[in-house]
Amino acid sequence: MTNEPDEKNAQTQVPPDRADRARAQWRREIPALGDKLDPMVLLGRLTEAAQVMANGYLIPAYAEIGLKTGEFDVLATLVRSGSPYKLTPTELYRSTMMSSGGMTARLDKLEKAGLIERCPHPDDRRALMVCLTDDALSKIKAMMPAYVERQHTAVAGLSDDERRLLSELLAKLIRTADDKNTG
Numbered sequence: 353m354t355n356e357p358d359e360k361n362a363q364t365q366v367p368p369d370r371a372d373r374a375r376a377q378w379r380r381e382i383p384a385l386g387d388k389l390d391p392m393v394l395l396g397r398l399t400e401a402a403q404v405m406a407n408g409y410l411i412p413a414y415a416e417i418g419l420k421t422g423e424f425d426v427l428a429t430l431v432r433s434g435s436p437y438k439l440t441p442t443e444l445y446r447s448t449m450m451s452s453g454g455m456t457a458r459l460d461k462l463e464k465a466g467l468i469e470r471c472p473h474p475d476d477r478r479a480l481m482v483c484l485t486d487d488a489l490s491k492i493k494a495m496m497p498a499y500v501e502r503q504h505t506a507v508a509g510l511s512d513d514e515r516r517l518l519s520e521l522l523a524k525l526i527r528t529a530d531d532k533n534t535g
Contacts, residue, residue: 371396409506413499430484431492437484
């Protein structure tokens with residue numbers, strides 16, 4: 353088998369992408385895999401799409417206000433939580449899907465930058481809350497309109513219906529994959 357596009361792409365005149373080329377290479381090297389490579393192609397495209405979106409659209413938006421992805425994630429989570437913009441470290445790390453150790457290092461950096469404060473927990477004297485500073489609240493709220501516009505630009509190649517369908521399918525994929533990992 354050659355490195356030519358597969359039959360589906362040949363019929364629609366879509367040039368082969370990296371995932372198509374990988375599929376063709378695996379079919380050549382291990383012909384028994386045959387048509388079993390579709391999940392690999394899908395996951396490869398998901399990974400590449402995430403990298404393209406992050407590097408081309410999201411990371412530059414965070415950098416414009418002096419943040420990295422994880423720092424933005426923490427601050428945005430606090431803003432999304434609503435007034436009074438306070439969460440426990442546990443609530444934060446669960447919302448951002450990162451380890452508690454990673455969260456501590458990130459919070460230390462944000463505190464040094466004056467974007468969060470560690471405040472007493474109102475119901476537990478032994479615990480602390482992560483509190484958003486006014487400066488951070490202003491930064492995040494000010495950047496959001498341009499940030500959302502970047503996201504629209506990133507997905508402009510899809511119609512509204514295609515975006516909705518893709519979003520629904522990805523939610524289903526995540527849910528079923530997560531159920532299999534935790535079940």
